Amino acid sequence: MLAGVLALIGLLDRLLVPSVRWVLRRRLNRAIDQLNARLMLKIPPFKLARRKVLIDSLLFDPDVLKGIDDEAVRLGEPHDVVQARAKRYAREIVPAFSAYTYFGFAMKLAKAVSTFLYRVRLGAINEEALRSIPKDASVVFVINHRSNMDYVLVSHMVSTSSALSYAVGEWARVWLLQNFIRAMGGYFVRRDSSSNPLYRKVLARYVQMATAAGVAQAVFPEGGLSRDGALQAPKLGLLNYIVSGFDLKGARDIVFVPVGLNYDRVLEDRILLSAAERAGAPAGSGRKKSSRFAFRPAVFVR
Incomplete structure (x- = not known):
């Protein structure tokens, strides 16, 4: 009896499950094709x-493999140990991008939250x-960072044109x-x-592979929230990864689109002002030391 049940389960696993997966995959591909037909920036197969x-x-990227070899030699560790660390x-x-999660749920939520909190x-x-x-x-959207709402707001504003990929901090x-962010196409970045060098090599190669594949990205050059609204000195790590992996002879161009965000009031205003005061910088003093790079305003939030 037990053998018969196991045989039936095995038969279903071999015949029925692959068929169901094929049907679901076919429907998903059809939905993606319909979605790409109306998006200005199509979702690439890489994503x-x-x-x-x-x-x-x-x-198994050659640069990452070389980084693993260099790390093993530098630290005197077994190759398998270093490779396991690179895999981690x-x-x-x-x-783990999910088009259904992004367009079917997250963008509706982003619109609801954005329009509820602000007049966009x-x-x-x-x-x-x-x-x-x-x-x-x-396409790389280069954005000033005023609030954690920036992710939600920009995603909502470009939802009819593209699916953006963000770098997200360890917080x-x-x-x-983290599962939701991965399903949105976000990838995590360690601040320090x-x-x-091995981690930076793995991160750099992922960013470069995504760029080469045509993934639309959003980058905050300041690397963190502005405490007083002034533009902070840029941290060019991710942008450096993007341009250093660019192939001048390749068929695909990189286009940087500046986006400026401005708020009448941000949700974190009291927290940011308190942090500035604890750091010994009165509110507004950062404007004298702000970076010389600037954005042409493209989005206003009230």
């Missing part, structure tokens, strides 16, 4: 690939320049939230990794 495939591709870094970084107004925008962006270009690596 839709299974997470395990992306992790394996990253681990890759699993930490690589997202789109300011200056060069529509002609945006329409002239090549369809196969890698968001908590249960459920200057003394970890």
Whole structure:
């Protein structure tokens, strides 16, 4: 009796389950095709690939393999130990994008939250320049960082044109939230990794692979929230990864789109002001030391 049940389960696993997966995959591909037909920046196959495939591709990238060899020699550790550490870094970084989660749930939530908290107004925008962006270009939105609402707001504003991929700090690596962020296409970045060349190599190669594949990205050059609203000195790590991996002879261009965000009031205002006071910098004093780089305002929030 037990043998018969096990045989039936095995038969279903061999015949029925693959058929169901094929039907679901076919429907998903059809939905993606319909979605890409209306998006200005199409979702590339790289973004839709299974997470395990992306992790394996990253681990067996020649530059990452060389980084593993160099790390093993530098630290005097077995190659397998260093490779396992690189795999842990890759699993930490690589997202698991879900088009259904992004467009079916997250963008509706982003719209509801944005319009509930603020009166959103789109300011200056060069529509002609945006329409002239090549369809196969890698687009990078470069954004000033005023609030944690920036992620939600910008995603909502471009939801009819693209699915953005963000770099997210370690603060968001908590249960459920990290799974949701990965499903949104976000990837996690350690803030203090200057003394970890292997981690930086894995991160750099993921960013470069995504850029080469045409994934639309959003980057906050300041690397953190502005405490007083002034632009902070840029941290060019991610931008450096993007441009250093650019192939001048390749078929795909990289287009940087500046986006300026401004708020009448941010949700974190009291927290940011308190942090500035604890650091010994009165509110507004940062404006005298702000960076010389600037954005042309493109989005206003009230």
